[in-house]
Amino acid sequence: MAGAADERPPGPPAEEQLQQQHVACQVLPERLAEGKPGQGFLSSFFTNNQKCQLMLLKTLETSRSRGPGAGDPYVKLLLDAMKHSGCAVNRERHFSCEDCNGNVSGGFDASTSQIVLCQNNIRNQAHMNRVVTHELIHAFDHCRAHVNWFTDVRHLACSEVRAANLSGDCSLINEIFRLHFGLKQHHQTCVRDRAILSILAVRNISKEVAQKAVDEVFESCFNDHEPFGRIPHNKTYARYAHRDFQNRDRYYSNI
Numbered sequence: 001m002a003g004a005a006d007e008r009p010p011g012p013p014a015e016e017q018l019q020q021q022h023v024a025c026q027v028l029p030e031r032l033a034e035g036k037p038g039q040g041f042l043s044s045f046f047t048n049n050q051k052c053q054l055m056l057l058k059t060l061e062t063s064r065s066r067g068p069g070a071g072d073p074y075v076k077l078l079l080d081a082m083k084h085s086g087c088a089v090n091r092e093r094h095f096s097c098e099d100c101n102g103n104v105s106g107g108f109d110a111s112t113s114q115i116v117l118c119q120n121n122i123r124n125q126a127h128m129n130r131v132v133t134h135e136l137i138h139a140f141d142h143c144r145a146h147v148n149w150f151t152d153v154r155h156l157a158c159s160e161v162r163a164a165n166l167s168g169d170c171s172l173i174n175e176i177f178r179l180h181f182g183l184k185q186h187h188q189t190c191v192r193d194r195a196i197l198s199i200l201a202v203r204n205i206s207k208e209v210a211q212k213a214v215d216e217v218f219e220s221c222f223n224d225h226e227p228f229g230r231i232p233h234n235k236t237y238a239r240y241a242h243r244d245f246q247n248r249d250r251y252y253s254n255i
């Protein structure tokens with residue numbers, strides 16, 4: 001698959017990106033066909049596309065193994081939840097490693113129900129796990145409800161709030177801030193800011209309109225923790241959430 005061109009025509013950019021730290025977001029205006037040569041030691045052996053495929057494999061494969069420490073608990077739970085909701089995820093069908101414009105890390109293409117992984121911007125395995133988690137939350141929302149991604153910006157806003165809140169995007173940073181600055185409200189602020197940036201990355205609307213949409217839905221969507229049942233601030237919380245989800249599943253299947 002050495003930098004192989006993706007044959008699909010570029011669909012409408014159904015979505016957005018996972019902002020990394022303070023990096024400015026950019027739209028996924030089209031899905032680029034050409035692979036770019038990478039840099040560094042590994043790149044002399046693997047293309048970006050091969051590295052992306054290998055990391056994705058690890059993200060998804062380890063998610064099937066059992067026991068503490070095995071795999072990424074966020075991804076595990078989301079894959080279980082998708083299956084439980086009748087939207088089982090298939091690696092070859094639902095993921096696509098592609099080059100993207102700007103600093104975009106990933107996106108969810110609602111028109112094809114596909115998660116785009118930006119092979120030129122995803123830096124390492126931990127980053128891959130976070131991007132997959134973030135996009136799976138959108139896929140979960142897409143599966144469980146009729147989301148008007150394009151016609152109602154509040155629907156997009158809600159899913160972005162949930163993805164920022166539940167994916168650990170903010171929790172990692174939150175921990176650092178808490179440690180250094182003691183900002184207790186940082187998590188909520190981070191979730192709100194990221195949701196606004198994600199919307200602006202895919203919608204040609206003003207910052208004020210994006211802020212208004214996020215503020216309108218914030219309370220209910222920030223408090224909607226499905227399928228985690230709680231805000232998974234770190235992997236331990238996510239592991240508990242996964243255990244609870246499995247137990248809840250068992251309980252409901254017995255009645």
Ligand SMILES: [Zn+2]
Binds near residue numbers: 015016163198
């Ligand atoms: Zn998003």
